Amino acid sequence: MDQAELLSYLLDVLESGHFRYGITGSHATMAYGESRFTNDIDVVMELDAASFERFRAAFPFPDFYINEGATVAVARGGMFNVVRPDSGLKIDVIVPEKDFDRQQLNHVVRAPVNPAGRMASFISPEDVIIKKMAAYNEGESDKHLRDITGVLKSLGPRVNRPYIEQWADRLQYRHIWDAVVARVDP
Amino acid sequence: MRPVKQSQIEVMDDAMAEVYRTKTSAERLAIAHDMWRYARQRQDAAVRWQYPDWNDEEVLREVNRRMLRGSGGTAELPARRA
Numbered sequence: 001m002d003q004a005e006l007l008s009y010l011l012d013v014l015e016s017g018h019f020r021y022g023i024t025g026s027h028a029t030m031a032y033g034e035s036r037f038t039n040d041i042d043v044v045m046e047l048d049a050a051s052f053e054r055f056r057a058a059f060p061f062p063d064f065y066i067n068e069g070a071t072v073a074v075a076r077g078g079m080f081n082v083v084r085p086d087s088g089l090k091i092d093v094i095v096p097e098k099d100f101d102r103q104q105l106n107h108v109v110r111a112p113v114n115p116a117g118r119m120a121s122f123i124s125p126e127d128v129i130i131k132k133m134a135a136y137n138e139g140e141s142d143k144h145l146r147d148i149t150g151v152l153k154s155l156g157p158r159v160n161r162p163y164i165e166q167w168a169d170r171l172q173y174r175h176i177w178d179a180v181v182a183r184v185d186p
Numbered sequence: 187m188r189p190v191k192q193s194q195i196e197v198m199d200d201a202m203a204e205v206y207r208t209k210t211s212a213e214r215l216a217i218a219h220d221m222w223r224y225a226r227q228r229q230d231a232a233v234r235w236q237y238p239d240w241n242d243e244e245v246l247r248e249v250n251r252r253m254l255r256g257s258g259g260t261a262e263l264p265a266r267r268a
Contacts, residue, residue, distance in 0.1 A: 035206075038218060113212055136188065145195045179191070
């Protein structure tokens with residue numbers, strides 16, 4: 001199973017199961033901006049104990065491996081992994097635990113994921129940018145900053161900057177946002 | 187609060203941005219999926235070169251381990267079964 005096939009399989013599960021979800025992370029920034037290598041597919045999902053059992057049943061061992069922290073992530077909010085051992089691919093499932101994470105699912109964007117026109121729900125460009133600032137602020141790679149600039153340069157004025165500024169102030173990422181904007185709009 | 191310097195922010199150049207503006211989300215994702223396939227091919231070749239005595243299963247497992255490590259090391263493959 002390659003990455004495109006895993007994404008398609010994940011979407012089969014999400015759409016047929018009527019899960020409330022949004023593809024996020026680099027797969028979302030790539031849908032709006034610049035392509036790059038990634039080994040992960042990140043998805044924000046609303047899950048409770050019952051819906052998690054339905055989700056888990058779609059990813060049986062040994063074809064897939066779901067890490068042991070999954071039930072805790074579902075109960076309290078957090079992240080768990082679904083690994084495809086035969087290809088080294090990984091899905092990161094983010095269960096919302098904060099106000100910002102929950103509200104992202106209220107304004108997902110439907111966009112095609114393959115040449116056949118298959119549609120998927122993506123976290124909005126603005127919310128993905130905010131999460132990328134969070135990832136950078138938490139000490140992760142500078143690649144998140146490039147993902148942000150890729151979206152800003154590709155979408156240009158279609159990005160709702162006042163919305164990002166509002167959350168950047170609230171979450172104390174304003175210094176990151178200002179630095180990125182200064183780089184994109186010198 | 188993690189500081190950020192201008193010099194650490196990479197920006198794609200204007201010509202590439204113009205190219206990406208002409209592409210659909212599906213086309214952008216297809217490029218990324220091709221990159222993933224290419225990275226696997228490169229890892230496969232590297233492992234076979236480094237460990238010429240390994241069989242296909244050993245090579246596959248090492249390639250998968252390296253690919254997962256490249257994703258941030260937040261997941262591990264399940265233990266090999268007997």
